Amino acid sequence: MDGTKIAVTLTLAKTNDAEFLYIVGAHLQRMLALKAHLISVATTGVGETSLLVCGSSTEQVQRAALLASAKFLGHIKPLSAFNTSGTIWIASVRDVGWTPYDEAALWDVINKSAQDLVDPVQPPPGSRSIAQILAEARTRLQRLTPQQAYEELHDPNISMPVLLVDIRPAAQREAHGGIRGSLVIERNVLEWRFDPRCIEGRLEIATRYDLRVIIICQEGYTSSLAAASLQGIGLLNATDVEGGFVAWKAAGLPVEMPKQTWM
Template identity: 50%
Template sequence: MSSTGSKTTSYGELTDSGPNRMSAPASETRRWVSEPPRRTLDDVRQQAAQSVAIQAIQEAEDVDGSKVGVVITLSRSSGERFLKLIAESISQVLQSKRFLFAVAAPSAVPQEPCPFLFCGSSETFVERAGLLINSKFLSRIIDSVHISRGMWVGSARGLTETSYDELAFWDVVRKSVRNDIDPLVPPPGSRSVQQLLIAARARLERVTPQRAYAELHDTTTPWPIILVDIRPEFQRRVEGIIQGALIVERNMLEWRFDPRCTERYALADRYDLRILVIDQDGTTSSLAAASLHDLGMLNATDIIGGYVGWREIGLPSQIGPSVPQLARG
């Protein structure tokens, strides 16, 4: 019984204790009588899994019209295969209903990785559960795989060594099946990302890739001009780079270009600095440039179409030597 009042089903996996021994027929006259088929270990495991599944369903909670439950096997030798048999049995019984169950095996040795899984009636349920359990089991998840058809399988160190793990599983399954909040009824004062993007662009004089390239080569402007690439490293590695662009990932942009910040670049010591922000497709860059306006960098803007637009019109990928970082002032 869970400390929260919820029932957690526990059941041991049967292990092979050797073949059943049957006595020989008493006489030759009985040899014609056919013996009943012997049950295999797989048959026994399947029956045990079905029993666990039925008990778990009987003890499940109802959350927003969905059945939720947690199964902790008693046997510390229960492997992923047995957990999947339980999950499949639950799915068969509840195939026409909404549900989400956590099924786990306890660790036999402290900090030993042990399997667990989520099985549910929808991909959304199991995906939510997989994301939430990673946050609950920080630094403990060893492996995780989102298997199709409503199953998410993982392993974690020290599973169920404390009562916290059972509480965490219950918390995850309950929260993962809650009905969606109506996106058309947002909290007062909130704005969608599309509204934020429109508002940001209303403050900018955005430039085309051709215009940006021309500005970067213009030697007559009274202010310094710099091209800033805010794409993450993995995207630059896959998609390509513009040699000569200053690489500043998005999370550091304001700190590097606020003239009042001690972490700023030496170049960012004036408010008329012309900053041309580029991202992959020209969306995040608009929000970033608007944030620079909030700092007082009113000469900042972004490039329409981003790196994709730059590359599509055949602009060179090399403007000058690569400048991944500058000295800070």
């Protein structure tokens, strides 16, 4: 990783984990003295075991210690300060090695810690702006105008079920109004409600992949991301409304306005 040799290994618990791992770390550092390296070793078992991070860079080891503490939040307690060179860190860790998550989490810690630091104000390689993410999502959709959406909802010749789904938060619906007959499902649970595989969380109607789910939000941005996400779980007929509720209302289509409160 960026010129640093990295490794993660899990081993069975020993009589004295901390001392054992410190010996392991010192031995690894002697073996790899002339090579950039960052290595994590954890003993596994029920209850308290130990975790070692050793490397050639103090900065990388410190980053790994912080990330490991965050990954295993509440499960790690440092046993000692860094060694004099700052390149060995040992902690007590609880119940590690019993799920696939543990090893994957350690690999993620070591990978991120071994990466060369970049200018924090520059976008990391491979990242995309929200504008790019939105544009990519919309390439997968045949978006509808409010009038087209309204007509689909009232077309008796469409064989598949057609649903208009309002994903706006309650505050927006209360402030701006709603659409009679729309299905209100807030964004944070949308995929769980429509995934036919999600037996416990799905809607009763969400047992088929040909549903025509038309998503509407306030202005037509979040809805595009949501519709693309539904396509990702297999609902290939999902799409959204251009301009959202604002455009729907401007087109003179039926809305339910919020009740006015008079002081």
